[in-house]
Amino acid sequence: MNPIIEVKNFTKKYGDFTAVNNISFHVEEGTIFAFLGPNGAGKSTTINTLCTIFEKTSGTLLINGKDVTTQKSEVRSTIGVVFQDSTLDSKMTIEENLKMHCVFYNIPKKEVEERIRFVLTLVDLLDERKKSVAALSGGMKRRVEIARGLIHYPKVLFLDEPTTGLDPQTRAHIWEYILKLQKERNITIFLTTHYMEEAEICNKIAIIDNGVIVAHDTPYALKKEFTKDRAYISTKNEAELEQLLVQYELKYEKKEGYYKVEAEKLDCLLQVLSLHKDHISNIEIKKGTFNDVFLEITGKKIREEA
Numbered sequence: 001m002n003p004i005i006e007v008k009n010f011t012k013k014y015g016d017f018t019a020v021n022n023i024s025f026h027v028e029e030g031t032i033f034a035f036l037g038p039n040g041a042g043k044s045t046t047i048n049t050l051c052t053i054f055e056k057t058s059g060t061l062l063i064n065g066k067d068v069t070t071q072k073s074e075v076r077s078t079i080g081v082v083f084q085d086s087t088l089d090s091k092m093t094i095e096e097n098l099k100m101h102c103v104f105y106n107i108p109k110k111e112v113e114e115r116i117r118f119v120l121t122l123v124d125l126l127d128e129r130k131k132s133v134a135a136l137s138g139g140m141k142r143r144v145e146i147a148r149g150l151i152h153y154p155k156v157l158f159l160d161e162p163t164t165g166l167d168p169q170t171r172a173h174i175w176e177y178i179l180k181l182q183k184e185r186n187i188t189i190f191l192t193t194h195y196m197e198e199a200e201i202c203n204k205i206a207i208i209d210n211g212v213i214v215a216h217d218t219p220y221a222l223k224k225e226f227t228k229d230r231a232y233i234s235t236k237n238e239a240e241l242e243q244l245l246v247q248y249e250l251k252y253e254k255k256e257g258y259y260k261v262e263a264e265k266l267d268c269l270l271q272v273l274s275l276h277k278d279h280i281s282n283i284e285i286k287k288g289t290f291n292d293v294f295l296e297i298t299g300k301k302i303r304e305e306a
């Protein structure tokens with residue numbers, strides 16, 4: 001596949017402070033890429049530099065082969081951006097906001113109507129086009145922002161926390177649109193999120209912490225490397241279970257009323273369970289989660305305050 005975003009040895013300093021420290025990664029065309037990290041990790045700094053808003057300190061950042069420092073206007077015509085905070089004019093209607101954006105992008109007048117229809121159809125808002133933005137729900141506003149980000153038919157769409165602050169149902173809808181854009185339009189999506197279940201939907205994830213990329217892979221590979229499945233066993237004969245766990249070299253922790261056992265060596269675990277089956281009062285096997293991946297790699301939860 002073709003890398004549409006290429007970042008090599010990117011560093012960004014604010015005065016003496018290094019916010020992003022020599023990171024490299026690439027994003028394949030037509031994929032969904034998630035940039036994950038705790039507060040202050042360097043996500044916005046990277047996204048803003050890729051979108052030509054901030055200047056890099058050093059390194060190379062290319063979008064569709066164009067340099068974000070020396071070919072700004074070529075890059076801008078290739079990308080759409082949806083920021084965390086709404087930048088819609090709430091005094092105007094949906095349609096007026098989109099028309100204004102067409103002017104910014106020098107879209108020929110004869111194409112404006114067709115493009116507005118196209119992008120509003122994508123986010124299911126065509127019938128609402130005459131509504132004032134001030135009257136829209138948070139989820140609808142976000143959909144208008146996505147439509148606006150697509151009006152110049154970009155190849156790459158940047159979404160900075162596209163679903164933050166939205167209720168679960170609206171978040172699910174926004175995701176339907178994101179997946180539709182990828183599947184039907186082959187648009188590359190670069191997003192930041194702190195919802196783990198969203199990161200798991202993406203094709204690739206880069207985890208950034210303190211300005212450094214600490215992991216970069218598919219959700220499946222990251223889970224495989226950084227999480228462990230566990231069995232939670234309650235028994236009526238603790239002495240026997242402990243003796244079997246030791247005998248079969250299974251790592252375990254004794255908790256209040258149950259044993260937490262690492263389920264990596266599945267053969268051994270099954271053997272222990274079969275030998276001990278008459279004493280087991282309850283058993284549950286839990287898969288490792290993406291939260292475990294993040295915790296394992298960064299040593300902190302994605303949002304410490306959450």
Ligand SMILES: Nc1ncnc2c1ncn2[C@@H]1O[C@H](COP(=O)(O)OP(=O)(O)OP(=O)(O)O)[C@@H](O)[C@H]1O
Nearest residue numbers: 014017018019037038039040041042043044045046
């Ligand atoms: N203009 C600036 N001047 C000085 N330091 C800054 C500036 N902008 C950001 N920083 C610092 O750079 C680091 C990275 O910030 P950045 O906004 O990129 O993080 P982030 O991962 O997007 O965080 P959040 O999830 O909170 O938005 C932080 O320590 C931040 O305080």
